[in-house]
Amino acid sequence: MTTWVPGAAGSLYDTDNLPYGVVSRGGEAPRVAVRIGEYALDVAPVAALGGDPGDGPHLAAAWDAPTLNPFLALGRDAWRIAREWLMEILTDDIHRAGVEPHLYPLADVRTHLPIEIGDYVDFYASIDHATNLGRFFRPDSEPLLPNWRHLPIGYHGRSGTIVASDTTVVRPMGQRKPPADDAPTFGPTQRLDIEAELGFVVGTPSAHGERVPTEAFADHVFGAFLLNDWSARDIQGWEAQPLGPFLGKSFATSIAAWVTPLEALEAARVDLPVQDPSPLDYLRTGGRAGYDIDVTVALNGTTVARTPYAAMYWSPAQMLAHLTVNGASVRTGDVYASGTISGPGPGQRGSLLELSGGGREPFRLDDGTEHTFLQDGDEVVLTATAPGATGTRVGLAEVRGRIGAAR
Known part of the structure; x- marks a missing residue:
């Protein structure tokens, strides 16, 4: 199907993508x-207008909201119906006259944090990232700790400091x-870093005391x-003895x-890499449990x-299965993240800590400057694409952030 929206056909944001956000224009409320x-x-x-694909006005009401949460709470059947309806009205010219007045150039709208976020959990799911950090911090030991291949390591983060793309990040x-x-001394961090990750948002909640099996991932x-x-990294390294991340992470997540x-x-x-040893039963998945998404980091x-x-x-x-295996529930708007995405090659490392060899090997930018960790005024942009249903590619919207001076 070809969309009638000008310039959209064949782009990274054609009808095989259709991501959701929250925007406002002028003095209007976000929705x-x-x-x-x-x-x-x-x-x-x-x-x-009368084209709501659901039984009554429930989609219109859910979309007339300042967050995605009411729509997410409708569940998987509603998400599918909404997507099919959107594809129809954006490809069939019969709908154009009614729909086109509600299309606004991105330059004319302001984007907002799309989700009212409840709990936030960050994982440590890349074997290459975990191995690289193990070599930096435990050079005389095995890079991976004994539990790493048996379960997805994670920690609870701070949902209140998750911010939308293009928000200035103040040096902590x-x-x-x-x-x-x-x-120890007190002062602004001297080793400010990034971690390129993928986040996931829960729509359908689970009951307290029940666990979500791997095969129910897409239902939730x-x-x-x-x-x-x-x-x-310097704040994190000193405080994380013996517990995990705290103030070294909680100041901002974009x-x-x-x-x-x-x-x-x-x-x-796509299929996952071979997991050895084989995970316990509750962590086993069928085929194609991974995703072929290419992430780019620009500084x-x-x-x-x-x-x-x-x-x-x-x-x-x-x-998700590990997050809930002890009976912990998830709620609409909960977010969990993958941890740093790193691959096996030197140009495939999703943190500056890795790209700079633990801060010992500066790398050069196109403007001739050398970097290890972030300086005030630096801007980081994450972008990504993935194979789409039509044989083209879909884009995952960018995450942009600029470093502001410590206060």
Whole structure:
């Protein structure tokens, strides 16, 4: 099917994508929109015209909201019906007269944080990233700790500091203690880093005391988006003895303004790398549990890494199964993330810590400057594409962030 929306056919945001976000124009209240090409479709008034595909006005009401949560809570059947309806009205010219007045150029709208986020969990699912960090921090030991191949390692993050793309990230303050110093000092982090990740948002909740099996992943998770887990490595290194990340991570996490539905990524599904030893029963998956998504990391306009999500050891279905195996519930709007996406090659590392050899090997940008960790004024942009249903590619919306000086 070919869309009638100008410039959208064959683009990264054709009808085989249709990500959801929240936008506003002028003094209007924010509400749900769908991206098609370089336009945002204000979906609530279109559904209210009488074309709502559901039984009554439930989609129009869910979309006339400042977050995606009411729509996510409708569940998988509603997501599918909405997607089929959107594809119809954006490809059949008979709908154009009614729909086109509600299409707005992206330059004319403001995007907002698309989700009212509840709990946030971040995983550590890349074997290449975990191995690289193990070599940096435990050079005389095995890089992977004994439990790593048996379960997806994760930690609970801070949902209140998740921000939308293009939000300035203020350099955090905290305690730092270099190995050669006798005592810690307080001040702005000197080792500010990024982590290129993929995030997943829960739509259908689970009951407290019940667990979500791997085969129910798509019944609960609505979609995926790019995520930058900003990290203060010196603060993290001093505080994470013996517990996990805390202030070195909780100051900011940036997510994309548009959420790509899992249905748009169906053609990107691939088999996982071989998992050895074989996971316990509750973590076992069928075929094509991974995703072939190519992520690009750019620093001040220079591409510094191209990293493959297909190389991730643990799948998003396994992460969700492990997150709930003890009976912990998930709720609409909960987010969990993959951890840094790194591949086996030197140009496939999703953090500056890895790209700079632990901070010891500066890398050069196109403007001639050398970098290890982030400096004030630096701008990081994550982008990604994946195979689409029509044989082209779909885009995952960018995550952009600029570093502001410590306060």
